[in-house]
Amino acid sequence: MSLAGRGVLVTRPRELSRGLAALVERAGGRAIVFPAIEIEALPQPEPALRRGPFDLVVFVSLSAVDKGFRWAGAGAKVLAVGSGTRAELAKRGVPGAIAPLAGADSEALLALPELARVQGKRILIVRGEGGRALLGDTLAARGARVEYAECYRRVRPRADPAPLLAAWERGELHAVTVSSGEALDNLRAMLGASGERRLRETPLFVPHERVAAQAARLGVREVLVAGPADDEMLERLVAYFSDERRPAGS
Numbered sequence: 001m002s003l004a005g006r007g008v009l010v011t012r013p014r015e016l017s018r019g020l021a022a023l024v025e026r027a028g029g030r031a032i033v034f035p036a037i038e039i040e041a042l043p044q045p046e047p048a049l050r051r052g053p054f055d056l057v058v059f060v061s062l063s064a065v066d067k068g069f070r071w072a073g074a075g076a077k078v079l080a081v082g083s084g085t086r087a088e089l090a091k092r093g094v095p096g097a098i099a100p101l102a103g104a105d106s107e108a109l110l111a112l113p114e115l116a117r118v119q120g121k122r123i124l125i126v127r128g129e130g131g132r133a134l135l136g137d138t139l140a141a142r143g144a145r146v147e148y149a150e151c152y153r154r155v156r157p158r159a160d161p162a163p164l165l166a167a168w169e170r171g172e173l174h175a176v177t178v179s180s181g182e183a184l185d186n187l188r189a190m191l192g193a194s195g196e197r198r199l200r201e202t203p204l205f206v207p208h209e210r211v212a213a214q215a216a217r218l219g220v221r222e223v224l225v226a227g228p229a230d231d232e233m234l235e236r237l238v239a240y241f242s243d244e245r246r247p248a249g250s
Contacts, residue, residue: 003029006241007173009164011036011183016062020177020230027238032173034164036187037180038157039063042129044070044149054147055121058109059085060131065092068126068151075124081109084229104228105208106135119143129153156186161195168198174241177205177226177233181214188218205236 006029010017014035021031054075059065061081065072065088072078072089078097080086082104086097100108109115118139125136126149136146167173176199178184184206188196200219206212207228215223226236 003027003237003241006030006175006237007032007167008237009034009173009176011176011178011187013037013039013063015039015066016179020233023230023234024237027234029237030172032164032167034159034161034187035157036178036183036190038155039067039128040153040155041067042151042153044068044151051122054124056114056118056123058123058125058135059089059097060106060109060125060127060135061085062088063128063152063154064126065089066152068149071124071126071149071151075122077114079109079112079114081105082228083232087229103208105210106132106138109135110138115139115142117142121145122147124149126151154182156189159190161191165191165195165198168195168202173198173202175203175205175237177237178211179207179228181211184211184214184218203240205233205240207233 003024008024008029008031010021010031010033012020017033021033024031056077056079057071057075058079062085065085069092072094078094080089080097080099082099086099089097098114100112121144123139123144123146129150140146188199191199201221203222203224204215204220205224205226206215209225212223212225224236224240226233
C-alpha cells in the first residue's frame with residue numbers, strides 16, 4: 001500500500017500544496033509541484049459590523065481561511081465548505097466548525113440543516129473574488145441577509161512547463177491531481193498542445209463530480225473522484241496504484 005515509483009503532479013496553489021506533497025512523499029511517491037492557480041490577497045473592506053456580529057460566517061475554501069481568517073470571529077457559528085477547510089480552521093484555533101459530511105461545494109453547504117431556515121439571519125461569506133453565485137443567491141432567496149468578504153483573487157501562474165513536460169516524456173509522471181475546474185482549465189492552457197495530449201492520457205484525480213464531468217468533456221481518458229481533502233486524495237491515489245495489475249511504469 002504505497003506510491004513507490006510513482007510521480008504525482010500536485011497543482012494546488014503553492015502555499016496550499018505542501019500538505020498533499022508531503023503525504024505523497026511519505027507514501028513513497030514523488031510529488032511534482034506545479035501550481036495551476038496562484039492566490040493573491042485583496043484589501044478587505046469592512047462588512048457592516050456596526051450592527052453587531054453575524055449569525056453565521058461561511059468559509060468556502062482553504063484559501064478563504066488562509067487570506068480571511070480574521071473573519072472567523074465575526075459570527076456565532078462558523079461553517080466550512082468541507083473537511084479540509086474545517087481542519088484548517090481548527091489548526092488556527094477555531095474548533096467545531098460545521099461542515100458537510102459528504103461533498104465540498106455550494107450544493108453540499110446548502111444541504112446543511114444550519115442553512116435550511118435562515119430567514120432574517122445575517123450571513124457573511126468569506127470567498128475569493130468572483131466566486132460562484134449559487135450559495136449567496138440561494139441563501140438570499142431563503143430570506144437571509146448576505147454579505148461578502150472577498151479576500152483573494154485566483155490568477156493563472158506564469159510558469160515554464162518545459163521541465164514538467166520533460167519529466168512526462170521520461171515516464172516519471174503517473175498521476176495528475178487538481179482541486180477545481182479552474183485549476184484544470186489553467187493547467188490545460190499552461191501545458192500547450194503537446195502537454196494537453198499527455199494530460200488526456202494520464203489518470204486524473206479530482207475532488208468532486210462536477211470537475212470529473214468537466215475533465216470528461218475535455219477528453220481525459222481516466223478520471224477518478226477522490227474527495228476535496230488531502231488525505232482523501234492520498235487514499236484514492238494509493239488504492240488506485242496498489243492494484244497489482246498496475247506496474248510502476250503504467
